[in-house]
Amino acid sequence: MGSSDLDRQIEQLRQCEIITENEVKILCQKAREILAEESNVQKIDAPVTICGDIHGQFYDLKELFKVGGECPDTNYLFMGDFVDRGFYSVETFLLLLALKVRYPDRITLIRGNHESRQITQVYGFYDECLRKYGSVNVWRYCCEVFDHLALSAIIDNKIFCVHGGLSPSVNTIDQIRTIDRKVEVPHDGAMCDLLWSDPDDIEGWGLSPRGAGYLFGGDVVQSFLHNNDLNLIARAHQLVMEGYKLLFNDTIVTVWSAPNYCYRCGNVAAILELNDKLESNYKIFEAAVGVDSRGAGVRKRAPDYFL
Amino acid sequence: MTDKLNIQLGYPPMSEHREGLTTESHDWTMIQAGTLVKGQEVITIDGMLPVEEACEILIKHNISSAPVYDPAPSETTTIDHPKSYIGMFDYADLISYLLIVLRKEVPPEDETTLEIKELVKRALNGEQVPVKLASDLSRKNPFCSVLPEATLVSILDEFACATHRVAVMQSNGNIMGILSQSRVIDHLYKNIRHFPDLHPLVNKSLRQLGLGEAPVVSVDADAIVLDALSLMNKHGVSSLAVIGPNNSLVGNVSMTDVKHIVKTQQKLLWATCFQFLSAIRINQGVVDGQDRHPVFEVKLDTSLLMTMGKLVATKAHRLWVTDEAEAVIGLVSLTDILRAISQSTVNQ
Numbered sequence: 001m002g003s004s005d006l007d008r009q010i011e012q013l014r015q016c017e018i019i020t021e022n023e024v025k026i027l028c029q030k031a032r033e034i035l036a037e038e039s040n041v042q043k044i045d046a047p048v049t050i051c052g053d054i055h056g057q058f059y060d061l062k063e064l065f066k067v068g069g070e071c072p073d074t075n076y077l078f079m080g081d082f083v084d085r086g087f088y089s090v091e092t093f094l095l096l097l098a099l100k101v102r103y104p105d106r107i108t109l110i111r112g113n114h115e116s117r118q119i120t121q122v123y124g125f126y127d128e129c130l131r132k133y134g135s136v137n138v139w140r141y142c143c144e145v146f147d148h149l150a151l152s153a154i155i156d157n158k159i160f161c162v163h164g165g166l167s168p169s170v171n172t173i174d175q176i177r178t179i180d181r182k183v184e185v186p187h188d189g190a191m192c193d194l195l196w197s198d199p200d201d202i203e204g205w206g207l208s209p210r211g212a213g214y215l216f217g218g219d220v221v222q223s224f225l226h227n228n229d230l231n232l233i234a235r236a237h238q239l240v241m242e243g244y245k246l247l248f249n250d251t252i253v254t255v256w257s258a259p260n261y262c263y264r265c266g267n268v269a270a271i272l273e274l275n276d277k278l279e280s281n282y283k284i285f286e287a288a289v290g291v292d293s294r295g296a297g298v299r300k301r302a303p304d305y306f307l
Numbered sequence: 308m309t310d311k312l313n314i315q316l317g318y319p320p321m322s323e324h325r326e327g328l329t330t331e332s333h334d335w336t337m338i339q340a341g342t343l344v345k346g347q348e349v350i351t352i353d354g355m356l357p358v359e360e361a362c363e364i365l366i367k368h369n370i371s372s373a374p375v376y377d378p379a380p381s382e383t384t385t386i387d388h389p390k391s392y393i394g395m396f397d398y399a400d401l402i403s404y405l406l407i408v409l410r411k412e413v414p415p416e417d418e419t420t421l422e423i424k425e426l427v428k429r430a431l432n433g434e435q436v437p438v439k440l441a442s443d444l445s446r447k448n449p450f451c452s453v454l455p456e457a458t459l460v461s462i463l464d465e466f467a468c469a470t471h472r473v474a475v476m477q478s479n480g481n482i483m484g485i486l487s488q489s490r491v492i493d494h495l496y497k498n499i500r501h502f503p504d505l506h507p508l509v510n511k512s513l514r515q516l517g518l519g520e521a522p523v524v525s526v527d528a529d530a531i532v533l534d535a536l537s538l539m540n541k542h543g544v545s546s547l548a549v550i551g552p553n554n555s556l557v558g559n560v561s562m563t564d565v566k567h568i569v570k571t572q573q574k575l576l577w578a579t580c581f582q583f584l585s586a587i588r589i590n591q592g593v594v595d596g597q598d599r600h601p602v603f604e605v606k607l608d609t610s611l612l613m614t615m616g617k618l619v620a621t622k623a624h625r626l627w628v629t630d631e632a633e634a635v636i637g638l639v640s641l642t643d644i645l646r647a648i649s650q651s652t653v654n655q
Contacts, residue, residue: 085589113598121551122558122585122601123592187604187633198597207613207620211600239596262593 006102013095016058016088021133024094028141030101035109035148040177042108042150043157048075050161050272052236052244052255053112054096056086056125059288060259060269061095067285068271071099072106077153079236079255080112080163080195083142084123085262090132093125093142111149112163112236113195113212116185147182151194154230156278161234166216166224167193168205173228187212198238199252218248225251234272243270243284260287335495335502336652340462340475341455343494344484351376351482352396354439358404361396361438362569371563372397374450374474374482375442392474392482394442394450398562399545401569402536403444404436409576412537414444447543452476455483459491460652466491467646471624488641489624495648496615508651509612513639516647519607519628520637525550528557528581532568535560535580546625548635549580556627556635558584558601604629605639611647614639 009019009027019027049068054061068074082096083089099107113119120126120139129139152162154173169190170176179191186192196213199221200206206215221233233252240256247253259269273281350368352361354377365373376391406412408430414423426440443449452474453462465473472487499505513519525548526535535547539562551557560580567587568575575583584601592598604627605614617626618641625640 085592118557118601119598122588123598124585124589187600187602187629196600207616209599209620209622210597211603211617211621211623237597261596265593265596 003102006098010095010098010102013091013098014062016091018090018132019094021135021138024138025141027094027097027101028145031097031145032148034101034104035145035150036182038148038150040151040179040181041160041173042110042153044075044077044108044153044155046156046274046278047276048077048108048155048274050155050234050255050274051076051078052257052270053081054078054086054092055081055114055258055261056083056089056092056128057258057261057263057287058086058088058092058095060257060285061092063259063285063288064257064269064271067283068273072103075106077108077155077161078110079161079234080110080149081114081236082109082112083125084114084120086124086258087128089125089128090138097145108153109149110153110161110163111146111151111181111185111195113185115146115149117143117146118184143184147184149181151179151181151191152176155274157229158231158278159234159274160224160228160230160232162194163235164193164195164213164237165197165199165233165235166214166220167197168214169193171224171227196237199235199247199254218251221248221251231278239265239267240270241265241267243268244272244282259285263287331501332503333498333501335505336458336460338459338494339455340453340457340459340473340486341483343459343490344475344486347484349482349484351392352438353378354393354442355437357435358401358438358441359569361441362401362566365396365398366566366570372448372472372485374485375439377439392450392452393439395448395472396438396442397445397448398565399445399447399540400441400443402540402562402565404430404441405565405568405573405576406533406537406540407431409533410537412540414446445540447545448472450474452482453486454478460649462486462491463645463649463652466642467649469642471641488645489618489622492615492641492644493619496612496619499612505648505651508648509615510610512608512610513605513614513628514607516611518611518643518647519605519639523548523627523635523638525635526560526580528552529579531577531579532560532583533576536565536576546638547580548627548638549584550635551581554634556602556604556629556633557581558588559627560584561624602627602629604635606630607636611644615644618644 012019082093096109100109126139130136154160167190185195193213196210198215200215202215202217203219204217208214236255238254239261240254243256245254255270255272257269261267268284268286271283351374352364354375372395374392375394375396377393407427413427422440426436429436451470455475466488472485475483475486524542524544526538528549528551539547546559546561548556549558549560603621603623607628625638627635628637628639630636
């Protein structure tokens with residue numbers, strides 16, 4: 001697959017048009033090759049813009065690129081949960097993947113708890129693949145890519161980025177490097193915790209109401225930062241009405257990048273821009289207006305029952 | 308001190324309810340029912356309300372059960388119920404009611420009381436049914452009351468027999484609160500460091516306690532919800548494992564999930580169990596701002612303490628027990644745990 005072919009696919013995906021099943025197969029193969037070389041804790045150099053959950057909200061992803069700058073002009077880190085719930089999980093994930101293959105050093109994708117076979121069957125990505133392609137092959141190819149995604153990232157050795165949070169089984173960054181990540185997200189253990197845990201107003205650790213991962217307090221964050229010589233943990237995984245939320249004396253931040261989540265929550269979204277001095281600037285953005293809502297009619301949306 | 312205790316118990320340091328650094332020893336068996344329900348807002352239901360309105364009360368207050376009172380007691384009211392409380396209405400009763408209305412699945416003749424006969428007659432005629440006729444339809448949640456001074460060890464016997472909740476009632480007939488199995492487990496778990504008598508027990512694994520391995524009632528992911536409810540009713544269980552391809556556990560349908568059916572005007576009754584699960588999960592994640600894992604599970608080697616902790620954290624009434632291959636091999640419920648605790652007092 002030549003560069004021009006990939007460029008053409010990127011342009012197509014930018015118009016929210018899907019590429020063929022065979023093109024997806026090849027794209028996923030290339031992506032796996034690139035991702036396989038990445039570490040469980042992928043090193044990134046600032047400047048970089050950090051983004052949270054997207055959840056298939058394609059037109060809001062376009063808003064994000066308008067606000068943060070197009071890739072590759074801006075370096076990006078996406079902290080997982082690219083798929084499920086939104087109407088355009090397929091187009092969203094394939095665009096990000098195509099950008100990754102085209103500009104591997106300008107965009108980093110790490111795994112969220114939704115990048116999982118079990119979760120995508122319940123929350124919509126599987127159904128969307130089946131509906132848009134008439135077969136489950138595209139879903140299978142994407143799940144194989146999910147297995148190869150890095151678990152976390154570290155920016156200039158100072159800012160640790162992970163989708164969910166911390167694990168009682170992990171005290172150091174080096175311990176994360178020893179995990180065998182190229183598997184379906186387990187139901188428990190360190191890899192599961194990194195993708196499922198949440199910070200909470202407690203001391204120490206607690207069991208999570210989600211049924212996977214843990215709750216962890218400010219003291220745990222403090223220890224982790226100290227033991228690993230870090231300044232900040234950036235994570236996503238929880239809806240934030242204001243787009244981003246700093247906790248525990250600004251030692252951890254939740255960044256949420258899906259505005260008007262599920263097309264009904266009315267929240268704003270945020271991205272975190274870090275310059276080369278690691279100074280942070282949060283940019284807020286709202287849902288795209290006047291969007292082509294053809295997705296709404298076509299999809300037999302279970303949530304309609306509750307509206 | 309708490310940390311050391313929890314590490315000794317093989318569990319990460321627990322942080323809830325750190326009341327200073329004291330670790331006084333208390334006798335958990337003597338905890339009184341009244342103290343566990345202090346400050347509760349008690350919701351009761353007028354027996355003359357139609358079943359649908361009674362259901363809305365449960366949904367509005369986010370409870371799964373409420374005492375039903377007869378506003379005009381007559382000769383036909385049985386006198387073994389205190390004052391005018393004639394039963395508990397819960398989602399199990401609602402399911403039985405729906406099955407009668409939609410499928411004419413009537414309880415067997417020998418189990419049918421006068422109330423049920425009257426209910427069936429009205430339901431099949433398309434008439435409104437007052438909830439007082441439905442309050443013990445499922446025969447699973449009778450109205451039980453205890454005095455505020457009743458001790459936990461005595462109530463445990465009741466809970467160990469699968470009674471899910473008791474009304475804590477003063478001698479004048481006033482209900483102070485509803486004491487549920489969940490509340491008891493919550494209290495014991497969060498204050499475990501004060502109950503050293505329980506430490507040897509809760510430190511054991513489910514396997515060691517003989518818990519968690521038993522045939523579970525399951526339903527295929529493609530089965531329709533109405534069939535699942537029928538199965539639940541027939542087997543007298545409050546939850547079914549939903550099994551997908553390769554015998555994998557994809558989720559569960561519980562009695563309390565029926566509230567989603569009521570909210571959607573029953574459209575979901577004819578969805579497949581998988582679609583039902585998906586719809587519930589998708590909606591819950593938006594409401595909470597965070598998604599839950601599709602299954603809540605433990606392993607046979609999980610400690611009783613950890614199991615209790617997970618039940619408290621997730622507010623579930625049972626956890627599935629899975630093996631290494633994530634296939635479901637059993638379940639552990641609040642009843643199982645309380646029975647194990649109750650039995651441990653006998654053994655002492």
